[in-house]
Amino acid sequence: MNDIHILGIETSCDETAASVVKNGCEILSNVVASQIDNQKKFGGVVPEVASRLHVEQITLVIEEALEQAGLSPDALDAVAVTEGPGLVGALLIGVNAAKAFAFANGLPIIGVHHIAGHVYANRLDSGMEFPLVALIISGGHTELVYMEQDGSFELIGETRDDAAGEAYDKVARVLGLPYPGGPHIDRLAHESEGAVEFPRARLEEGSFDFSFSGLKSAVINHVHNVRQKGQEIDTASVAAGFQESVIDVVVEKTVRAAKEKGVRQVIAAGGVSANKGLRAALGKAMEREGIRFSVPPLNLCTDNAAMIAAAGTSMFKAGVRSDMALNGRPGMELQSWAKKSI
Amino acid sequence: MIWLGLDTANAPLSAALVKDGELLVELNSAMGLNHSAGAMPAVEELFKRAGIRPAELDAIAVSEGPGSYTGVRIGVTIAKTLAWTLDKPLTGVSSLRVLASNIFTYGVTICPLIDARRGNVYAGLYRRGEDGKLECLMEDRHMALSDLLMQLKKQRNPVVFVGEGARKHEELLKEMLGELGRRAHFTQDLPRASLLITEAMQAETSAVHSFVPEYRRITEAEANWQKANGKEAE
Ligand SMILES: [Zn+2]
Numbered sequence A: 001m002n003d004i005h006i007l008g009i010e011t012s013c014d015e016t017a018a019s020v021v022k023n024g025c026e027i028l029s030n031v032v033a034s035q036i037d038n039q040k041k042f043g044g045v046v047p048e049v050a051s052r053l054h055v056e057q058i059t060l061v062i063e064e065a066l067e068q069a070g071l072s073p074d075a076l077d078a079v080a081v082t083e084g085p086g087l088v089g090a091l092l093i094g095v096n097a098a099k100a101f102a103f104a105n106g107l108p109i110i111g112v113h114h115i116a117g118h119v120y121a122n123r124l125d126s127g128m129e130f131p132l133v134a135l136i137i138s139g140g141h142t143e144l145v146y147m148e149q150d151g152s153f154e155l156i157g158e159t160r161d162d163a164a165g166e167a168y169d170k171v172a173r174v175l176g177l178p179y180p181g182g183p184h185i186d187r188l189a190h191e192s193e194g195a196v197e198f199p200r201a202r203l204e205e206g207s208f209d210f211s212f213s214g215l216k217s218a219v220i221n222h223v224h225n226v227r228q229k230g231q232e233i234d235t236a237s238v239a240a241g242f243q244e245s246v247i248d249v250v251v252e253k254t255v256r257a258a259k260e261k262g263v264r265q266v267i268a269a270g271g272v273s274a275n276k277g278l279r280a281a282l283g284k285a286m287e288r289e290g291i292r293f294s295v296p297p298l299n300l301c302t303d304n305a306a307m308i309a310a311a312g313t314s315m316f317k318a319g320v321r322s323d324m325a326l327n328g329r330p331g332m333e334l335q336s337w338a339k340k341s342i
Numbered sequence B: 001m002i003w004l005g006l007d008t009a010n011a012p013l014s015a016a017l018v019k020d021g022e023l024l025v026e027l028n029s030a031m032g033l034n035h036s037a038g039a040m041p042a043v044e045e046l047f048k049r050a051g052i053r054p055a056e057l058d059a060i061a062v063s064e065g066p067g068s069y070t071g072v073r074i075g076v077t078i079a080k081t082l083a084w085t086l087d088k089p090l091t092g093v094s095s096l097r098v099l100a101s102n103i104f105t106y107g108v109t110i111c112p113l114i115d116a117r118r119g120n121v122y123a124g125l126y127r128r129g130e131d132g133k134l135e136c137l138m139e140d141r142h143m144a145l146s147d148l149l150m151q152l153k154k155q156r157n158p159v160v161f162v163g164e165g166a167r168k169h170e171e172l173l174k175e176m177l178g179e180l181g182r183r184a185h186f187t188q189d190l191p192r193a194s195l196l197i198t199e200a201m202q203a204e205t206s207a208v209h210s211f212v213p214e215y216r217r218i219t220e221a222e223a224n225w226q227k228a229n230g231k232e233a234e
Helices: A036-040 A047-069 A088-104 A114-124 A164-174 A182-191 A213-228 A235-261 A276-289 A306-317 B035-050 B069-086 B095-100 B145-155 B164-168 B170-180 B193-201 B220-228
Strands: A005-010 A015-022 A026-034 A078-084 A109-113 A132-137 A142-147 A154-158 A265-269 A292-294 B002-007 B013-019 B022-029 B059-063 B090-093 B109-115 B120-128 B134-144 B159-162 B181-183
Touching: A005 A047, A005 A088, A005 A114, A005 A306, A015 A047, A015 A306, A026 A047, A036 A047, A047 A088, A047 B069, A047 B220, A078 A088, A078 A114, A078 A306, A088 A109, A088 B035, A088 B069, A109 A114, A109 A306, A114 A132, A114 A142, A114 A265, A114 A306, A132 A235, A142 A235, A154 A235, A164 A182, A164 A213, A164 A235, A182 A235, A182 A276, A213 A235, A235 A276, A265 A276, A276 A292, B002 B035, B002 B069, B002 B193, B013 B035, B013 B193, B022 B035, B022 B193, B035 B069, B059 B069, B059 B193, B069 B090, B090 B095, B090 B193, B095 B109, B095 B120, B095 B134, B095 B193, B109 B145, B109 B164, B120 B145, B120 B164, B134 B145, B145 B170, B159 B170, B164 B170, B170 B181
Parallel strands: A005 A078, A078 A109, A132 A265, A265 A292, B002 B059, B059 B090, B109 B159, B159 B181
Antiparallel strands: A005 A015, A015 A026, A132 A142, A142 A154, B002 B013, B013 B022, B109 B120, B120 B134
């Protein structure tokens, strides 16, 4: 069989990214232009600013990805682009650049779900073995997804309020830590000797859903009470206590899902899977259970286009195609592209 | 020489192919289109109807704003991506100039208007000179409509208002300017990509990678930041 070369494009939030991936597993180039320095002064991602910066970067980033891969457009088999979810104004820069590029070069175009991309990032690293359970944990997501086979997704648990990454950012703000807060909490938790005890939201017996708003409120109340007593807040032990609570619940539910479904592999995906504490705890738990655990290296955990090309390759093989009417879909739901296995 | 022109700066869509000064195909719509989904199918349709391939293009013209931030970005993103990957020159033209170019009356002041909400408009002033070329009398800007009308009233020259913004504020224009304020025909309120190309042929080409929309306004976040940090917003 011939090699498959897919150009991936990703602009769902504040990274302008393009990549060329060979056969869904080999990265030939992976270019990411981050806007973080530009967004920092606003204390978060401002959608209009993000969209303006994407327009500035988009062709440069695609050109760089092709150059690093050493390929011309006619060596490509398709263009894969993040269709959603994400910021609508940001998504449609990538989508329209991808469509124009595909049209000009006579290539098929494939719209990819951002989270499917995060899961397929594992193809670029240690590979995927089915059936598997994927923990998708980021600023917008906290989900447990069961994959029976390549291209099939079954949502078995999700957050009922905040995403884990959102809770991290809000707690970081309460603690006066700079944006983005996740890495700071992770570092402080690592350094801290003590940890403030916060509640665990396990929800009903057997549920794979998550809830972080109660934990977030508990942290805010704690900080408030300490301040009212005129005492100083031990930022590190609050961070450690918060992180412990998140990790405890996430690990417990992931392990239970993996055992119940009898999977061969557990995958962590999404921005928060870059968290060192979470990686270590999940790794240890899966080792105990004898289940293979994979989490891609940092540069493939955070938003990138190689993961979109990787998922796009699986879709390409399954015959999935979009057309020139492809649009950015901010609230897109994860859907299977595999035919139901009999 | 085959030109592609694209205007998605506001609700209307216009896309055209012009070959050696002759119009091959033009698609126009006044409807509040979703340009993100609709612009590329329109471009695809142009090539299909004209029976040419993308590689046969020689130049690309795009309406660079001002207008709807999202709309302008879609057109600019498509145009710069095509220009870069096909290695063809790209020319940006003011979306207000495109509207002004609908008016062929010589000597009269032409005021294209795009509504910018809260009593504001994007506006410029143009005139068709003796040579038939469109001159710019006042650079495109974002301003209060009342300020613009006061200024025009003082000048005491007849002005032709053109564009969807002019239609929206028709009452106020009449009230403020009376006989001096004239209205274009409704067919002239829509941008025409063929005229966009005509204007582009007389303008300088742009560097492709660094090409960005002419928003004529900084973002709200930037304005707030400047205020908070003691810098004067423009
Ligand atoms: Zn992501």
